[in-house]
Amino acid sequence: DQTEEGEKGMAIIGIATIVLILVLLLIIFRSPVIALLPVITIGAISSTVSGLIAMAAKAFDLDIDTSISAILLVVLFGVGTDYILFLMFRYRERLRAGDDPKTAMINAVARVGEAITSAAAAVIIAFMALTLSSLGMFRAMGPALAIAVAVALLAGLTLVPAIVSLLGTKVFWPSKAWQVEPRGARFGAIGAAMGRRPGVFAVASGGVLVALGVFAVGFNPTFDLSSGSTSDASESVVFTTELLKGMPAGATQPSDVLLHSPGGPLSEDQLTTYRTALTQVEGVGQVGQAQLSPDRTIADFQVTLADAPESDAALDTVAGPLRTVAHQAAPAGATAAVGGMTAVFVDFKDAMNHDYAIVFPVAAILIMLVLALLLRSLVAPWYLMASVFLGFAATLGATVLVFQQIQGENGLIFTLPVIMYLFVVALGTDYNILMVARLREEAREGHTPREAAALAVRHTGPTVAAAGLILAGTFASMMLAGNSTLSQMGFAISVGIAIAAFVMALFFTPAVTALLGRRAWWPGHGGDSDADAKSRWAEHSYAESYYTPPTEHSRW
Known part of the structure; x- marks a missing residue:
């Protein structure tokens, strides 16, 4: 469009x-x-x-x-x-x-x-x-x-x-x-x-x-x-309008947190604890279940922010508490990275x-x-x-x-x-x-x-x-x-x-x-x-x- x-x-x-x-x-x-x-x-x-x-x-x-x-x-x-x-x-x-x-x-x-x-x-x-x-x-x-x-x-x-x-x-x-x-x-x-x-x-x-x-x-x-770059009647704008009637504002461009454990597979307890920590971050609306790699060393959590992904509030959430918690709550030996459009x-x-x-x-x-x-x-x-x-x-x-x-x-x-x-x-x-x-x-x-x-x-x-x-x-x-x-x-x-x-x-x-x-x-x-x-x-x-x-x- x-x-x-x-x-x-x-x-x-x-x-x-x-x-x-x-x-x-x-x-x-x-x-x-x-x-x-x-x-x-x-x-x-x-x-x-x-x-x-x-x-x-x-x-x-x-x-x-x-x-x-x-x-x-x-x-x-x-x-x-x-x-x-x-x-x-x-x-x-x-x-x-x-x-x-x-x-x-x-x-x-x-x-x-x-x-x-x-x-x-x-x-x-x-x-x-x-x-x-x-x-x-x-x-x-x-x-x-x-x-x-x-x-x-x-x-x-x-x-x-x-x-x-x-x-x-x-x-x-x-x-x-x-x-x-x-x-x-x-x-x-x-x-x-x-x-x-x-x-x-x-x-x-x-x-x-x-x-x-x-x-x-x-x-x-x-x-x-x-x-403002497309008309209100365009399909992409209609989709966004309908989506946000029942979802957090960040659903249009969800963020992602990638957890990598090079030392071995991630356990269910580790994944649950980590997802809970992400959910409690102020400014986060929803956190999806982890998508795992076949060897369970990589986990991807889809994070839906409470605010529009391009808003100042969303940028502050990603730059501050989300990245801080994502890094600090990572299991021992694992590393984390926050991605998505807001992180960009x-x-x-x-x-x-x-x-x-x-x-x-x-x-x-x-x-x-x-x-x-x-x-x-x-x-x-x-x-x-x-x-x-x-x-x-x-x-x-x-x-x-x-x-x-x-x-x-x-x-x-x-x-x-x-x-x-x-x-x-x-x-x-x-x-x-x-x-x-x-x-x-x-x-x-x-x-x-x-x-x-x-x-x-x-x-x-x-x-x-x-x-x-x-x-x-x-x-x-x-x-x-x-x-x-x-x-x-x-x-x-x-x-x-x-x-x-x-x-x-x-x-x-x-x-x-x-x-x-x-x-x-x-x-x-x-x-x-x-x-x-x-x-x-x-x-x-x-x-x-x-x-x-x-x-x-x-x-x-």
Whole structure:
């Protein structure tokens, strides 16, 4: 039943993702050519991605789970579209500056290529860090998604520039809006306001992140992956409903206690005493008669828990008193092991805690190295990663608020923090990298820190907003699948991407960078001194100025 529902959900996600990308790109660029470019390009490379993933799975003995398919689809289309957007916005900017189409593409790749490559490297590193996970499904998911991002990057820096260079300005057909940059655009006004009062923007955006992050404390992981994933009329749901009318809640997934006596056969007295001890465990509903091996050295007791097998109470019973009594009450010379789905969930929970302590810090350190190399700075990576951490907490808090507090659900799927890490931390860093790379570029052009922040928001703000809207929308399409697990994942990731784009990258990062001034780029070159910054900013307001992009030969 879950497989059938999953296939329907995949079809809905695929259609919704493609339609959303087409509609949003039509609105942004008013050109059917650009709207179709990501769909055609990503569709063309999808078979390459699948082939490479299959080769990697065979070479490294990875078990690629079918659940990866839905995530892989939205990652490929979402990330691929983002990289194409980053390139096309800079290409349009170079055309407006007077470059011919081919020169404009050369300069666009030269200017934004480093930022795109660094952003992709951060995502790939974050995904590959999952190979350190103790859970096989994450060890397989990491390389699969990393391959998808790597191929999308190569296509974005080679195939897409080649296609656009051949089409020239026809890529914008039939719109002529690309020829003139609108004056007084809203992002120009936002940038100007930020340049004047970066402290206000930093406190306001940071306050939003902290306020949402407070709710993350209430996160409760749940292992109920079947609830809501199938319709109430499906045979499996009808069976469960009828079964629980006269049986303990744990009857849907009984646990097992295996008793092994290598020294000789188990006597009836030993089996009776042991079964009685298991029956008296708090949280146990029923204990069946022992199923014995022919030589009576192995006995299997089916244990039906009083609570639903995926519930917190059942996990506490297995992790605590049941395993303790099972081990301690075993006859002399015998060993015991508790198994079943609830025991698997208990072990999953321990493995996830291990992964949080290993995978997250390793990924954060490696991403900081990428940022340090890109920005030639030892300061900026620290506050950029701090903002990403705040974004992660805010996303988890928003999801807890909606699903646990407002909708009254017992908890969120246990894999959600790792899934959020994959997309909110990794992909959210993309927007930070794009914005801070433009901040650094404007600083190197001789602008003051506040001017650089104003100009970066003015010119990169539309790119970040458009990319964030499309990527958040593609993940939000998962909420249409009618599956509670995919709904939670889709909501959390889409909200996290929106926070990363519209709070972190658009407001928090440039505001903090403007406040730090040239210290943000230490020990690298950061433009004018703070004194020069105050002097130049006082001379004119960027709310009324019109900025012409640097020439082809200006310093990168």
